[in-house]
Amino acid sequence: MRTERLDPASDTEAVRACHEIYLAAARADGIRRPVMSPRTFQAWLRYGWTEDRSEAWLARDDDGEVWGWHLVSLPERENRHLAYVNLVVSPPRRRAGLGTALFGHAADRARQGRRTLLTGHSEEASAGAAFARALGARQRFTGMFSVLRLGSVPPGRLADLRRTAAAAAGGYSLVSWEGPTAEDRLVDVAALLGIEADAPRAAGDEPPGWDPGRVRVADQRFADQGWRFYSLAARADRTGRLVAITQLGVDPLDAGWGIQELTAVAGPHRGHRLGLLVKAAMLELLAAHEPQLTQIVTLTSEGNEQMNAINAGLGFKVLERQLSWELETARAPGPAGPAAPGPRGAQS
Numbered sequence: 001m002r003t004e005r006l007d008p009a010s011d012t013e014a015v016r017a018c019h020e021i022y023l024a025a026a027r028a029d030g031i032r033r034p035v036m037s038p039r040t041f042q043a044w045l046r047y048g049w050t051e052d053r054s055e056a057w058l059a060r061d062d063d064g065e066v067w068g069w070h071l072v073s074l075p076e077r078e079n080r081h082l083a084y085v086n087l088v089v090s091p092p093r094r095r096a097g098l099g100t101a102l103f104g105h106a107a108d109r110a111r112q113g114r115r116t117l118l119t120g121h122s123e124e125a126s127a128g129a130a131f132a133r134a135l136g137a138r139q140r141f142t143g144m145f146s147v148l149r150l151g152s153v154p155p156g157r158l159a160d161l162r163r164t165a166a167a168a169a170g171g172y173s174l175v176s177w178e179g180p181t182a183e184d185r186l187v188d189v190a191a192l193l194g195i196e197a198d199a200p201r202a203a204g205d206e207p208p209g210w211d212p213g214r215v216r217v218a219d220q221r222f223a224d225q226g227w228r229f230y231s232l233a234a235r236a237d238r239t240g241r242l243v244a245i246t247q248l249g250v251d252p253l254d255a256g257w258g259i260q261e262l263t264a265v266a267g268p269h270r271g272h273r274l275g276l277l278v279k280a281a282m283l284e285l286l287a288a289h290e291p292q293l294t295q296i297v298t299l300t301s302e303g304n305e306q307m308n309a310i311n312a313g314l315g316f317k318v319l320e321r322q323l324s325w326e327l328e329t330a331r332a333p334g335p336a337g338p339a340a341p342g343p344r345g346a347q348s
Contacts (some may be wrong), residue, residue, distance in 0.1 A: 002062065002096065006056040006058050007207075018045070018066060019038055021090045025088050057071075057105060073085075083109070085119070086118065087106065100175075108334065116328065116330070118137075136327060140324040141324050144151040145319045146308075146319055147296075149294065165277035171238060174232070174278070175213035177276050180219040186216070190214065193208075199300065222249060228249065228290070229248075236269065236270075244263075258293050259297060
């Protein structure tokens with residue numbers, strides 16, 4: 001096996017091969033949620049889901065064919081003890097030692113980055129879950145992917161929910177925008193995204209500290225993916241500050257699906273049904289701007305009872321569960337062999 005550093009920005013042939021393996025693995029594991037389109041996948045390999053430094057590596061056989069890959073992300077601001085590992089092996093090459101070799105390589109990159117804990121995720125009852133258990137990894141928490149099938153929402157249901165929420169939300173008004181956050185909203189949006197710190201998380205994990213610069217980076221990441229991205233917020237009429245928000249993205253290459261991002265309500269303004277109000281209003285906005293949309297998927301922690309209750313009230317149903325795992329870097333297998341850090345041509 002040869003392990004090579006991949007440059008997602010320039011090596012389109014290798015990125016295409018990795019994407020095909022990703023799609024084949026999703027089919028083999030019975031994934032029901034939407035998969036990443038080629039452009040989104042390339043942007044993810046290049047930037048990850050955050051601004052954290054990421055490295056993409058692939059494994060070739062002696063004939064040069066790509067049989068697997070991994071992406072290791074090394075947080076720079078919070079959680080500097082962690083390395084996040086995403087690893088995929090072509091289904092025909094599973095159970096042949098390739099996954100263990102790739103994981104050992106990822107662990108070695110984490111050790112070189114002075115990381116003490118490896119984390120990753122798998123689908124419930126999948127080959128990835130069996131692989132994690134075989135490595136001796138511990139389960140950290142369970143995430144739930146839920147889906148709202150818009151065609152199943154009874155006529156008038158959303159309008160009724162919005163009226164119910166609005167009745168409890170006197171003194172608030174709604175604002176919405178598509179694309180990047182305006183300069184005069186950056187501080188408020190950063191504060192709302194920072195409420196993510198309240199969500200259930202694994203012991204020892206540090207929540208991201210949001211500031212206007214980080215919001216700008218996130219906006220650019222969605223733009224690089226080519227997504228249409230919508231934000232809808234509640235504003236306190238007395239102060240003019242944004243106090244609740246929900247965000248959602250649509251990939252034009254798979255525009256039947258919407259991907260629900262964070263929904264948050266500032267602590268002093270909870271109890272006014274603002275979470276339900278902004279989510280119901282977002283669905284009405286999407287009906288006007290994205291009429292081809294048929295399904296919306298969201299990921300929440302299994303322990304996030306309040307948000308899960310709001311989603312259930314809107315009609316979301318659990319689609320599948322995702323397990324998060326952790327393993328001390330010191331207990332991980334070693335690398336498959338020496339590997340140079342440069343893109344392409346590094347071998348192990």
